[in-house]
Amino acid sequence: MQQLPYFMPIKDRLRHYQARLSGFWTSLNLAQRCYLLAIIVSFVYLWDDAQSHGLMVGITALVLVAMLSEFWPKFIQIWDSLPGKAVILLFYGFVANYALVQASGLVNDITGVSADHLPYTHNFAVLLSVPIWFVITSLVVLLLIQFSIPVYILLLMLLRPFGLHSIWHPPGYRFGIITGFIRFGAGLFLLIQLTLLTTYTGVLYGVSQTVTNIVGDIETDLTINVIKSSDEEIAAAIKEKPELESTLSELDEAKAIIDQQASSYEKKVKRILANFIFDNEADARSRCEHSEHSRVIELNDYEILEIEKITTADKTSYRYQVKPCISAAIGHQFKVNAIKP
Structure with a gap:
């Protein structure tokens, strides 16, 4: 690294730092630039007393662009291979089957007859279910990424002394390990934001009900005993610290609000489908x-x-x-x- 003279005009020193900063910026790819901007905006968000919602949206957008720019080329590479096509089509076929079943159940809940008699409403219900299953697949992919990134970083660190880590990246790729840690944190952030969004809007209401029913069916006496013991421990803790009761009541109120928002989404979808059935698919003359x-x-x-x-x-x-x-x-x-x- 070239050493700067001890005595140097401030203007020349600023130009030197500007050149170094410009060189550092140009050496980064699109994803790394978005990660860097997201970190800078995150500091601004933490220092902002009002904690603007727009800053949070900007951070989420930058992280999303960064992850898409990194993983979309990988997705294309997998799709170009025959085994990759088989896995992707199998995955989305599984998702499409559940979307069809959920749409059929919605139509049946509304009308009381089979969805086979209302094909246009069934198709419309499938289209309304697409956002739900898109969110589900995004959550699954993000979870898989979170499980794989620590292994990826560990392999990079183990292969670094042998100089083999560079073959995993395109030529000129810099800061592989640091980017891996940032990617891991960004993935967790995006996963939390997506989970909060689905919880607030209630788009996963039907899926959560299905999971709850499955868990209820496979519940054993052991789990019942654990729940009972937990309730006893909570009651004992409340006796020791009465202030815990107010905290638990606040949590119950928050849970009730989330449940209400979740059920409201399904009610909105059913209202849309009911209007579609009466205004479009049903016949005024017969x-x-x-x-x-x-x-x-x-x-x-x-x-x-x-x-x-x-x-x-x-x-x-x-x-x-x-x-x-x-x-x-x-x-x-x-x-x-x-x-x-």
Whole structure:
């Protein structure tokens, strides 16, 4: 490294430092630059008393761009290979199957009939489920990355004395180990942000319910005893420190708010689907008799799903009833039976 003269004009010294800083910046790739900017913005965020939401969004965006720029070329390399295509298609086929099942369950919960009778609504429900499963796959990928990065850093440190770590990176790649540690921290940060977002919006409500049911089915007596013992320990701790009771009540209130937000997401999706069924998929005119202002979906030659719109000052709801198809040719026996005293 070139030594600076002891006596040097301030202007020349500033130019020297500017040249060194410019050389350092140009030696970094896009991901490393984004990581560096994210660290700088993080310090600004910590020093900001108001802790602006915009700064947090900026940090998240920089980390996301950095990780995408690093892992997208790797994804392309895996996709170009035949085994890679098989693994990726198998993974997304598994995800698509669950998205179809979840969409079918939503339609059935709304109407009370099979989603096979409402193909357009089923497809629309699948499209609404795509963000949920996109978040799920992102969480899974981030978890896998977090498990692999410590192994990656350890291998880099073990291979460094032999000079073999450089073959893992393109020519001119600098600060591999330091970048690995920063990548690990950035991955954890992104995982936490994504988890908080899904918890706040409630997009994982259906998945959490499924996991809860599975855990409930496989629960054993041992786990029940552990839960009971934990409750006893909590009660004893509250007796020793009464202030813990207020803390636990605050946690219960926070959990109740999260549960409410989570269930509200599913309610919004169901309301959107219910409106779509009545306004788009159901028929206003039918060969089968139905109530005035109601709409009909023909299930088969003998049955219909009648949908009535109920509007009140507070909300709009729908009533679904499976009725016999009374047309010009069939179903008159049901009409006769209906008017009998």
